[in-house]
Amino acid sequence: xxxxxxxxxxxxxxxxxxxxxxxxxxxxxxxxxxxxxxxxxxxxxxxxxxxxxxxxxxxxxxxxxxxxxxxxxxxxxxxxxxxxxxxxxxxxxxxxxxxxxxxxxxxxxxxxxxxxxxxxxxxxxxxxxxxxxxxxxxxxxxxxxxxxxxxxxxxxxxxxxxxxxxxxxxxxxxxxxxxxxxxxxxxxxxxxxxxxxxxxxxxxxxxxxxxxxxxxxxxxxxxxxxxxxxxxxxxxxxxxxxxxxxxxxxxxxxxxxxxxxxxxxxxxxxxxxxxxxxxxxxxxxxxxxxxxxxxxxxxxxxxxxxxxxxxxxxxxxxxxxxxxxxxxxxxxxxxxxxxxxxxxxxxxxxxxxxxxxxxxxxxxxxxxxxxxxxxxxxxxxxxxxxxxxxxxxxxxxxxxxxxxxxxxxxxxxxxxxxxxxxxxxxxxxxxxxxxxxxxxxxxxxxxxxxxxxxxxxxxxxxxxxxxxxxxxxxxxxxxxxxxxxxxxxxxxxxxxxxxxxxxxxxxxxxxxxxxxxxxxxxxxxxxxxxxxxxxxxxxxxxxxxxxxxxxxxxxxxxxxxxxxxxxxxxxxxxxxxxxxxxxxxxxxxxxxxxxxxxxxxxxxxxxxxxxxxxxxxxxxxxxxxxxxxxxxxxxxxxxxxxxxxxxxxxxxxxxxxxxxxxxxxxxxxxxxxxxxxxxxxxxxxxxxxxxxxxxxxxxxxxxxxxxxxxxxxxxxxxxxxxxxxxxxxxx
Amino acid sequence: xxxxxxxxxxxxxxxxxxxxxxxxxxxxxxxxxxxxxxxxxxxxxxxxxxxxxxxxxxxxxxxxxxxxxxxxxxxxxxxxxxxxxxxxxxxxxxxxxxxxxxxxxxxxxxxxxxxxx
Numbered sequence: 001x002x003x004x005x006x007x008x009x010x011x012x013x014x015x016x017x018x019x020x021x022x023x024x025x026x027x028x029x030x031x032x033x034x035x036x037x038x039x040x041x042x043x044x045x046x047x048x049x050x051x052x053x054x055x056x057x058x059x060x061x062x063x064x065x066x067x068x069x070x071x072x073x074x075x076x077x078x079x080x081x082x083x084x085x086x087x088x089x090x091x092x093x094x095x096x097x098x099x100x101x102x103x104x105x106x107x108x109x110x111x112x113x114x115x116x117x118x119x120x121x122x123x124x125x126x127x128x129x130x131x132x133x134x135x136x137x138x139x140x141x142x143x144x145x146x147x148x149x150x151x152x153x154x155x156x157x158x159x160x161x162x163x164x165x166x167x168x169x170x171x172x173x174x175x176x177x178x179x180x181x182x183x184x185x186x187x188x189x190x191x192x193x194x195x196x197x198x199x200x201x202x203x204x205x206x207x208x209x210x211x212x213x214x215x216x217x218x219x220x221x222x223x224x225x226x227x228x229x230x231x232x233x234x235x236x237x238x239x240x241x242x243x244x245x246x247x248x249x250x251x252x253x254x255x256x257x258x259x260x261x262x263x264x265x266x267x268x269x270x271x272x273x274x275x276x277x278x279x280x281x282x283x284x285x286x287x288x289x290x291x292x293x294x295x296x297x298x299x300x301x302x303x304x305x306x307x308x309x310x311x312x313x314x315x316x317x318x319x320x321x322x323x324x325x326x327x328x329x330x331x332x333x334x335x336x337x338x339x340x341x342x343x344x345x346x347x348x349x350x351x352x353x354x355x356x357x358x359x360x361x362x363x364x365x366x367x368x369x370x371x372x373x374x375x376x377x378x379x380x381x382x383x384x385x386x387x388x389x390x391x392x393x394x395x396x397x398x399x400x401x402x403x404x405x406x407x408x409x410x411x412x413x414x415x416x417x418x419x420x421x422x423x424x425x426x427x428x429x430x431x432x433x434x435x436x437x438x439x440x441x442x443x444x445x446x447x448x449x450x451x452x453x454x455x456x457x458x459x460x461x462x463x464x465x466x467x468x469x470x471x472x473x474x475x476x477x478x479x480x481x482x483x484x485x486x487x488x489x490x491x492x493x494x495x496x497x498x499x500x501x502x503x504x505x506x507x508x509x510x511x512x513x514x515x516x517x518x519x520x521x522x523x524x525x526x527x528x529x530x531x532x533x534x535x536x537x538x539x540x541x542x543x544x545x546x547x548x549x550x551x552x553x554x555x556x557x558x559x560x561x562x563x564x565x566x567x568x569x570x571x572x573x574x575x576x577x578x579x580x581x582x583x584x585x586x587x588x589x590x591x592x593x594x595x596x597x598x599x600x601x602x603x604x605x606x607x608x609x610x611x612x613x614x615x616x617x618x619x620x621x622x623x624x625x626x627x628x629x630x631x632x633x634x635x636x637x638x639x640x641x642x643x644x645x646x647x648x649x650x651x652x653x654x655x656x657x658x659x660x661x662x663x664x665x666x667x668x669x670x671x672x673x674x675x676x677x678x679x680x681x682x683x684x685x686x687x688x689x690x691x692x693x694x695x696x697x698x699x700x701x702x703x704x705x706x707x708x709x710x711x712x713x714x715x716x717x718x719x720x721x722x723x724x725x726x727x728x729x730x731x
Numbered sequence: 732x733x734x735x736x737x738x739x740x741x742x743x744x745x746x747x748x749x750x751x752x753x754x755x756x757x758x759x760x761x762x763x764x765x766x767x768x769x770x771x772x773x774x775x776x777x778x779x780x781x782x783x784x785x786x787x788x789x790x791x792x793x794x795x796x797x798x799x800x801x802x803x804x805x806x807x808x809x810x811x812x813x814x815x816x817x818x819x820x821x822x823x824x825x826x827x828x829x830x831x832x833x834x835x836x837x838x839x840x841x842x843x844x845x846x847x848x
Contacts (some may be wrong), residue, residue, distance in 0.1 A: 092756055115795035130795075163786035164795065193774065194782075198776035201783045229809060243768040248775070283757055314825050378756055379748045380741060385763035411739035430778045436847075437779070437816030441790035446776035449817065460820060461830050464790040473794035505756070 001138065003146040005053055008495075009091055011084050011488060014139050018131060019474045021138050027210025028254070029150040030322070031099065031675035035070045040066035045357035046317075047071060052148030054681050055095045057350055061711065064084055069097060070352035072316070073152065075290070075325035076341045079104035079125035083132045084484050085506045087139040089338050094147045096342050097349045100323060101140065102154040103128070110159030110188045111425055116169060117475040119484035124335060128165065131476060133172045135484075152176050152212070157202045158184050160194065160426045166202040170209035170443070171472050177206055178258070180241045183216030185424065186403055186417050187223070192395055194426035196244070203248040204445035208466070213250060215241040218292050220404055225415075227262040229408040229684055231276050234259070235283060235381035237403070237501055240394065242287060247482050253577065256323065261315045264297035264308040270315065275373035277319035278364065283378055291321035293344075298332035300545035300558075302340070305329040306347050313351040317358050324348045334560075337504035337511075384409045391618020395421045442466045496687045498569040510562045512538065519554035522546070529557040538563060575696060581719040583625070589722050591626035595723075598645045599629060599654035600636035602668045607658040608634050610690060614654065614714050621714035622721070638671050652686040652721055660693045666702050669694075673703025686724050688717060691704045761806045781806055784815035791816055793834055800838055805846075821848040 001013055029046035039047065040063050049070045056067035076098040078086045083103075090101050106122030116127045126132055137153055144151040153229075154176035157166045162179070169177055179202050181195035206213055224230040238257050245255050259280055261273035281289060289572070293309040306329050315710035316324050328336035336344075363584035364370055385412075388397040397403070438449040440457050441464040450457035458464035465471045476556035477483050489712030491507040504511045516532055518525035526543055538561025552619035599615055601607055615631055617623040630644055645653050655672060657665040669689045676682040689699045690708040699707020706720050748756065765831070788798035805811050810818060811839050823833035825848055836842050 114799045115789075117795060161782050161785075163783045164789060164798075167786045170821040193778075194780055196771045197775045197778045197780050198782050200772060205786070235760075239764040240767060243761075243764040244771060247768055247772040282753070283760060283787065286732055370809045375753070375756075376741075376745075378753075378760065379745045381758050382748060382756060382763065383741070383744050385760065385767065389763060389766055393770060407737070410737065410741055410744055412735065414736040425732075426780075430774075430780055433777055433779055433814070434812040436817070437785075437812060438814045438820070439787045440820045441787050442815045443790075446779075448814075458790075461791075461823070465792060466790060471766065471792035473789075473792060473797070475794055475796065478796070699733065 001142040003091075003142045004636070005146065009088055009139065009142075011087065012133050012492070013483075014087065015484065018134050018138065019476065021134055022469055023137050024141055025150075025175055026170070026175075028152055028175045028212035029070065029402035031073055031149070037068070039068045040064040042066075042068075044068050045360060046352070047356065049149070051097070051370065053095060053146055054097065057346065057353070067097075068353055068356070069149075070324075070356075072321055072348075072352065073100045074098050074345055074348050075100035075102055075154075075323055076345050077102040077104055077325075077328075077336070078341060079122070080335060080505045081106065081122040081126060082484075082487060082506050083119070083126045083136055084488060086126065089341055090140060090151075091143050091146075092338065092347055093341050094143050094149075096150055096345045098151075098341075098345045099144075099149055100152045100154060100324075100325075100662035102176070102325075103136065105156050110184070110190065113160045115161060115164050118477040118479055118482075120479065120482040121212070121487065128168075130168055130172065130474060133168065133174060134474075137173050145314075145658070153215075154158060154178075154212075156202065157206065158216075159188065160190055160198070162195075162198040163201040163205065166205035167465075169211060171203050171469060174211060176212040176214065178216055179203060179206060179213045179245075180214075180237075181244070182197060182237055182240060183219060185398060185419050187216075187219060188695075189424045191424040191427040191429070192398060192419060192421050193430045194424075197430050199244065200248040200445045203245050203250050205443045206441040207250040207254055210254065212254050212256055212288070213245060214256050214290050216258065217241070218260045220675035221260045221262050221294070222296050223417075224296075224406055225406045228267070228272050228276075229406060229411075230404065231262060231377055232384050232409040233403060234404075235280065235377065236282070236384045236388070238284060239381075242284065253288065254285045255546075256290045257284055258290045258292055260292040260294055260296075261271075261312045262294070262296070265311070265493050269308075269311050271310075271369065273315055274364075275370050276377055277315050279374035279377045280372065281319055282374065283381075288322045289320060290323040290325055291316040292325040294349075295327050295329040295331060298327070299328075301547060302329035302334045302343070302545070305332065306343070309344070309347045310351045314350050314355065316364070317352065317355045318364065324352065324431055330544075335505060339504070346571050361667045380409050392617075417517055419583060436482045440464075444462060451557065494566065499566040500569060501566050502563050504560075510539075511560055511562050512563045513544070513560045514538070515556065515558050517549070517554055517556045521552055522548055522555050525555045526557060529559060533559045533561050536561075578719070578723075580713075580715045581722060583715065586715070586718045586722050587625045589726065590718070594624075594628065594649040595626075595652070595721075595725070596628045596630065596648040597622070597652045598632065598648060598650045599656070600641050601634040601656040601658065602636055602638060602641065602672070603659060603664055604635055604658065605655065605657065605659045605664075606634045610658065610692070611654070611656040614656075614690060614708075614712070614717050616714075618715065622718045624714070625718050627718070627721075638668070638675050641672070642675055642681060645681060645685060646679070651684065651725060652688060654688045654690065654717070657689055657691045657694065660691075665689075665691055665693055666698070669699055669707075671701035686721060688720065691718075768800055777782065779811065779814065781811065784811055787814065787816040788819065788834070791819065791834075793831070797834060797838060802833060804843070808843065808846070810846055818846050818848075822846065 037044045076093045103124035106125045106127045152175040157177045157179040182198035184190040184195035185192040219229045293312040298305045328340040328344045330340040401416035405416035407413040440450045516529045541561035613619045615621040694707045696707045785798040
C-alpha cells in the first residue's frame with residue numbers, strides 16, 4: 001500500500017486482504033539523533049533526521065520552510081471510537097511530527113475476560129481487536145513510508161486479559177504498551193493477585209517482542225486532589241512496576257517511566273515540578289522516560305492548557321526525556337478533535353525547537369532549593385517503602401489504603417484507595433501450577449516443564465505463532481451488526497458523490513465551533529451567545545468554553561454546534577490557479593524593456609517586510625528579472641506614489657497594505673484606483689496590492705488588477721506583470 | 732487495617748536517612764524495592780490464570796474464541812493447574828493428532844476423560 005500526498009487514505013484498500021497482512025517489524029524504534037545538524041540557515045544541537053514529507057511550523061515560511069525534528073519521540077493519543085476515522089488523524093499527526101501513536105481503548109475493555117474481535121464501535125476509545133490493530137498497523141506502515149520515519153504504534157496491556165493482549169501485540173507489530181498491574185487494581189478494581197500474576201506473563205511477552213513498556217504511575221497525578229503531594233508515592237509506584245518488570249525478564253532499555261509534571265500555573269510550577277523531575281531521573285538512571293503533559297488542571301480553556309504544556313515540555317528539556325507525550329488542549333472538555341491532536345503535537349514540536357541547544361546555555365544549580373527538594377522527595381519515597389515492608393508488604397499496603405492518599409507522605413489523610421486482596425474483578429482465578437505444569441510456547445514466564453534450557457519450549461510441535469506467524473488465527477467479524485464496513489457505507493457514498501461535511505472527530509459528525517464575544521455580564525452574555533449560535537443555524541449549540549473578560553464588560557465563548565450541510569465539491573467555484581512563468585521567460589521579456597515599477601507600503605503603516613520579499617533581489621524578488629524598482633518605503637501616501645509613477649514613467653504600481661483596522665486595506669486599494677483614474681494614469685498602470693489579508697478577488701473588487709496574499713513570491717508577481725503587460729502590448 | 736490520618740512527621744523520620752550519601756540512598760531505595768517485589772514475582776512464577784492459559788493457546792495457533800472455550804472447559808474441570816497448552820499437546824501426542832485437531836476434538840466434547848495424561 002502506497003500513499004500519495006495529494007490523495008486521501010483509501011480505507012477500502014486498508015481493509016483489503018487484511019487476513020494476510022503481516023507487520024514489517026517488531027519492537028520500538030527511537031529517532032536517530034544528528035549532532036550539529038545544519039538545517040536551512042541554522043545549526044541545531046538537539047535534532048534527529050529530517051522527514052521526507054511534513055507540514056512545517058507556521059513561522060517556517062520565513063526560514064526557508066525548514067522543519068527540524070527534535071531528538072525526542074513525540075506522542076499523540078488518538079481514539080474517537082472509530083478506528084477508520086482515527087487513521088486519517090494519525091496521518092495528519094505524522095505530518096506534524098508525531099511518531100508515537102497511542103490508541104486509547106474503549107470504556108470497559110479492562111473487564112472483558114478475553115479478546116474482542118471484529119470492528120465494533122467504541123466509546124472514548126476503540127475496542128482493541130486483532131482486525132483493528134492489524135488495519136491500523138497496515139495504515140501506519142504506509143504513513144511512515146510517506147513521511148519517511150518509523151511510527152511507533154501503542155496501546156494498553158491491562159485488564160483481565162493482559163497476557164492475551166500482549167500476545168496480540170507481539171504478533172501484530174505493536175511497538176509500545178502500557179503495562180502496570182498497579183493500574184489494574186487501584187483504578188479498575190481488578191483483583192491484585194490476578195493483576196500481578198498476569199503482569200509477569202505480559203511483561204515477558206512484551207520484552208521478547210522488543211515492545212517498549214510504559215507504566216501507569218502518572219494516573220495518580222490525575223486522580224489526587226493535590227497532585228504535587230502524591231509525588232513521594234509516584235516514586236514508589238514507578239519502582240514497583242520497574243522492579244517487577246526487571247524480575248519478569250524485561251531489560252532496562254524497554255522500561256519507560258510515564259511521568260507528569262504535577263502542577264499548573266498559577267501554582268509555582270517549575271519550583272515544584274522541576275526538583276521532582278530531576279529526583280526521578282536520578283533515582284531511575286538507566287531507564288527511559290516518557291514525559292507526559294499535565295491534564296489534572298485542564299478544563300475548557302485551550303490556551304491555558306497550551307501554556308501549561310509548553311512549561312511541561314521545558315521541564316522535559318531541562319531534566320531529560322526520551323518521549324515527549326502530548327495532550328490535546330481540548331481534552332478537558334471533550335473527546336479530542338482532529339485538529340487539537342495536531343495542536344498538541346505542535347506545542348511540543350515548537351517548544352522543543354525553540355529550546356534547541358538549551359543544555360549549552362543553562363545548567364541546573366548544584367545547591368539550593370532544587371537539590372534540597374530533590375533529596376527530600378527521595379527520602380520521603382524511601383520512608384514510604386520502609387513502611388510498606390514493615391506493615392506486611394505490597395498487598396497489605398493496598399488493603400490499608402496507602403495509595404493515592406492526598407497526604408504528602410508521611411502525612412496521611414486517610415482518603416487513599418483501598419482494595420481487598422481477595423476481592424475485585426477476577427478474584428479467585430489465580431491457580432497454583434501443578435508440579436508438571438507446562439506451557440509449550442515461547443515468551444512464557446515462570447515454572448514451565450517445557451523450559452529445558454536447550455531450545456525453544458515450542459520445539460515439541462511445529463512451533464508457536466511467535467516463531468511461525470502463519471499459525472495466527474484471524475477472525476474477521478464475529479458480529480455483522482456492528483462493523484467498519486457498515487459504518488463506512490454513508491461516508492464512502494458521500495465521498496463518491498463529491499459531498500463534504502464539516503468534521504471534528506468522525507466522518508460526517510457535522511460539528512463546528514464558533515468563537516463569540518458578547519459585551520454583557522456573564523449569564524446574559526452566555527444566553528445571548530447561544531441564541532446567536534442558533535441564528536447562525538447551528539443545531540444543539542453548546543458552550544464548551546467561557547472566559548470572563550470583565551464582570552460587566554463581557555465574556556468570550558466557544559460554542560460547538562451541528563451544521564448539517566453537505567457541500568457538493570463540483571458546485572464550488574475555486575479561484576483559478578495560475579502557474580508562475582519560467583524564470584528565464586520572465587527575464588527574457590523584462591530585461592530588454594527597461595520597465596519601471598513604483599512600490600510602497602501605503603497609509604500609516606510601518607510594515608516593510610512583505611514588500612521587501614516581493615521586490616528585493618536578495619529575497620528572490622522581481623528586481624532579479626530586470627525590473628527597475630523604486631521602493632518609497634513605509635507610510636507613503638497614494639499621491640506621492642502616483643507622483644513617482646508619473647516621474648519615472650512606471651508601468652506598474654505595487655502597494656503593500658498590512659493594517660486592516662477600519663478596513664484600511666480596502667480603502668487604500670480603492671483610493672489608488674480612483675486617484676490613478678483622476679490623473680489619467682489608470683490605463684497605463686498595472687495596479688497590484690499585497691498583504692496578509694489581501695486576496696486576488698478582494699483586490700479586483702477594489703479596483704486593482706491583481707492582489708497577492710500570504711505566501712506569494714516575487715516570481716508570482718513578476719509572472720502576473722509580464723502576462724498583463726505582454727497582453728497590453730499585443731493589443 | 733485502614734490507613735489512619737497522620738500529620739507530616741517527615742523531619743523526625745528522616746533523621747536516620749540524613750547521613751546517607753545520595754548514592755547510598757539510591758542503593759537503599761532499590762534494596763527495599765527488591766524486597767517488596769520478591770514475594771509478588773514468586774507468586775507469578777508458581778501460579779497461572781485463565782488469561783495466561785488462553786494466551787498460551789493463542790500462541791499454539793488457536794483463535795481467541797477457541798482458546799476461550801477450551802480454557803473455560805479446563806477451568807470447570809479443575810485442570811488449568813497443569814497448563815492448557817500442556818493438556819492439548821499431550822493429548823495430540825497421545826492420540827497422534829495435530830495440535831489443532833486435538834483442540835478441536837476437545838471443543839467437540841471428546842477426550843476430556845483422559846485428561847490429564
